[in-house]
Amino acid sequence: MRFKLQQLRLLKVSAFLLLINANAFTMGLSEKEQPLPDQGEWWSNRVFYEIFVRSFYDSDGDGIGDFQGIIAKLDYLQEDLGINGIWLMPINQSPSYHGYDVSDYYDVNSEYGTLEDYKELIDECHKRDIKIIMDLVMNHSSIEVNWFNENKDWYIWNSEKTPSTGPWGQNIWYPKDGEYYYSVFDRIMADLNYTNNEVTEEMHNIIRFWLETGVDGFRLDALKYMVETDGQLENTEETHQWLEDFYNYYKSINPAALTVGEVWDSMENILPYSRDETDICFEFSLADAMVSAVKTARKGNLIAAWNRVLENYDKNDYATFLTNHDQNRLVSQLMNSRELAKNAAFLLLTSPGTPFIYYGEEIGMRGVKPDEDIRRPFHWFEGPRDGFTTGFPWRWQESSFPDSLADQMEDDSSLFHTYKDLIDLRKSYRALRTGDMKLLTTSSPSVFAFIREDSDQTVLTLINLGKRELGDVSVELDDSYGNRKVKQLYWSSNTARPAPSRKTESGQWTVFSQLEGFGASVLLLE
Structure with a gap:
């Protein structure tokens, strides 16, 4: 169509x-x-594109995407697809492929390039009026960061392993040198202790450092787990107070900087984070309702979800999306139907809020967990290694992927053209x-x-x-x-x-x- x-x-x-x-x-x-002048905050007038740098485009043939690869594809993002905002998944030095266990908060992942490459990416985006935000992982660090051994009281310790478990029944205490450290996610990601003011001061230094590189804001990971008190592991009052103070701090450096909060929870628990603690938060319940409405062809739950959003949030103060890097790919959830994926794109891009598109969603990339398979390399064109690299990709694309970007750009009825047209429409009409x-x-x-x-x-x-x-x-x-x-x-x-x-x-x-x-x-x- x-x-x-x-x-x-x-x-x-x-x-x-x-x-x-x-x-x-x-x-x-x-x-x-001619489009009418923007209204509201700058981010309310943007369409963001979430990029896993490792999987987007490899410029040097080592099989891993990099900053120069993104620079090489900015014309595609701006002129062909039409987005005007980018969210970079973690770019800091890390021992893991995904980057959510940071080992150096003041440098970039050497597999992605240098700090100068990163700054060049910022500059090239700004030349094209593309805003760029980066993941900031504050709840936890890698156990390979120097802090873990040099600043023990920056983490949470027990002299013995307690029988307590995490929010989804997981182990949360891990042994080291006769004691146990706390980690809500994984043994390689130790939770930071924000009751220690030194940790807060260090995080202030970190966000100032990155703001001074020219980045336009941050996606803040795992916010609801920031401060644990009296056995309560998530959504504590102390977390809310810490984030409010942090919000005031970074706004004092750059009042226009954006923070997007990840609080994977019910709307009732997300709302307190979206007022004076972040600028906007991802609306997970609404995302589920949009995908479900498309899948079932029933609008009842979607109407109920939108009524809750419109009644409780301030105008447009939320981020909308269909799927992200932690969820099975959209087309895989929709029985591999491109027509259903078009419906989902229509709901996302004509609705209120700040929309975020997961890379590859616009061409119907497929994938189900494990996580590596929902973060595969982008499928640029048919041929060896899918146009992603001249070397051997860090992970192979699925063998039966139906249509590359190059194929879809030649087909006016493709999913890509649906996204392109809807983004163009949204940018052209302020009411949308x-x-x-x-x-x-x-x-x-x-x-x-x-x-x-x-x-x-x-x-x-x-x-x-x-x-x-x-x-x-x-x-x-x-x-x-x-x-x-x-x-x-x-x-x-x-x-x-x-x-x-x-x-x-x-x-x-x-x-x-x-x-x-x-x-x-x-x-x-x-």
């Missing part, structure tokens, strides 16, 4: 507006209005970035619809989550939206058949006489 931009004109009807002229033209920059959201009642349990609106733009968005074609698709709209011109910004078929709107006995308005399975549309009400 190729998504088209259509110019529509209002036909005067006594009741309402949505009679559409079906003379289509292909979406292009020359045919769109920072407008309010108003959920709408529809005539079908599989049709999800909502209004995005600010003081200058109103956008109506709807999607058929089911595969069955529907007739007389209606939404319940306030009469205040009447007597406007209508421009169809986006739709998912060359053969859609819009019909004159008419008011039903239930007070709904018929938007389309027929809407194909998995059909989606965005209308600008002018």
Whole structure:
């Protein structure tokens, strides 16, 4: 399916507006209005792309992605895909492939390049108006960091192993020199002791160091485990107080710096972190609801999730996503269906919040745990080593991957083009970035619809989550939206058949006489 931009004109009807002229033209920059000035925080107007450096692009043939590899692909990210924000997974020196056990907080992973390479990446991103944030792992360090042996009281110790276990029943005490140190995740990742002021001072020094390199912010890992007290291992009051103080500290250095919190928990437990402790947090329950709605073609849980978000968060103060580096790949969760993946992309990129796309999601990369298999090298083109490296990749791509990026760039109906078009649309219409959201009642349990609106733009968005074609698709709209011109910004078929709107006995308005399975549309009400 190729998504088209259509110019529509209002036909005067006594009741309402949505009679559409079906003379289509292909979406292009020359045919769109000049975007309105941004509103809200800078991150609210960005689309972020999560990169595992090791797996993105290898510039020197050693089989491991690197900073120069990202620089080489910035034109793809900016001009082809269209993102304008990057999140780098851990880049500090580390003994592990994933980097979440840091052994040197003041240097980069030598497999990725040098500190100068990293700074060049920052500069090249900024030349392209791409903001860049990096993972900052504060809850724990590697046991190979010099602190672990030289500053014992920077960690948490017991003279004997206690019978207590972690939040998911795991062992949390590990032996060393006749004592036991605490680690919530793994024996190689010892938790830092933030009741010791020296640890806090060191973390202040670290965040100042990286802010001075020009980075635009941080993704803060595992926040809910920061400070443990009296047997409570997560979401303690002491954690909240520490993070509030930390927030004030880094904002004193750079008030525009962004922090995105990872609190993998219920919305009720995430909310306190998203106010005065971070700028935004990832909304895990909403991500689950979006993926579930696409998978089941049922919107009930998605409506409930959005109602909770809209009622509890400040406007747009949350990060949205579909999957990340800790979860099975999206297409693998969706039974390898590219059509379902398009629906998921539509939900993500037309909704409020700051969206994050996991690298390879735009081409439907597949993978299920173990973790290494959901972090495989990017599939650039068909051929030896998938265009990722001239050497032997640190991990091989799956052998049956259907379509590389190069293939999909040549296919207007591909998943890649769906992401590209939706990102372009979001960047072009401010209401899709920072407008309010108003959920709408529809005539079908599989049709999800909502209004995005600010003081200058109103956008109506709807999607058929089911595969069955529907007739007389209606939404319940306030009469205040009447007597406007209508421009169809986006739709998912060359053969859609819009019909004159008419008011039903239930007070709904018929938007389309027929809407194909998995059909989606965005209308600008002018």
